[in-house]
Amino acid sequence: MLLNNSLRKALMSINGPPRAFKDLEDSARATRLGKADDPLHGVTSDAKKMDGNSGMEHYRANRKLAQDISHALQEKLDKYKLKDADGTPYFVLGWRLYPNKDSKHWQQLHGHTCGCGCAGAAPLPKRRTE
Numbered sequence: 001m002l003l004n005n006s007l008r009k010a011l012m013s014i015n016g017p018p019r020a021f022k023d024l025e026d027s028a029r030a031t032r033l034g035k036a037d038d039p040l041h042g043v044t045s046d047a048k049k050m051d052g053n054s055g056m057e058h059y060r061a062n063r064k065l066a067q068d069i070s071h072a073l074q075e076k077l078d079k080y081k082l083k084d085a086d087g088t089p090y091f092v093l094g095w096r097l098y099p100n101k102d103s104k105h106w107q108q109l110h111g112h113t114c115g116c117g118c119a120g121a122a123p124l125p126k127r128r129t130e
Helices: 005-011 021-032 047-051 057-079 104-109
Strands: 093-097 118-122
Touching (some): 047 057
Antiparallel strands (some): 093 118
16 A cells, blocks of 8 residues: 555654764864764664564664674773773763754655664673663
8 A cells, every 4th residue: 555645754753863973073073173063963763663563673773783882892992991980881872863964865865764773871781781
């Protein structure tokens, strides 16, 4: 069954806000130069909504991404010995996964979501995966 555009939009959840790489790059540069006055924007994640009763496939993929990012940070913290004697890391990472405003994929879908949009903090404590 084909849906008209307005009905299709009403049935979809929203993942966003979309951000351009240049915007994030500019924000990161301002932070590095000590001139940042704009915090990292939150992102609306629709993974649980999009999954419904389908077994949480998108949500689990997002949590796996969070684990992978956490493991990558943990490796660098270990490699460069950036921890207190008790293992507390010197640094933590807060991150967001935005739809890329410049991607034709998102422009064609007019706000459609894929169960994406993710955020996290790293490194995750041992045995924690959410």
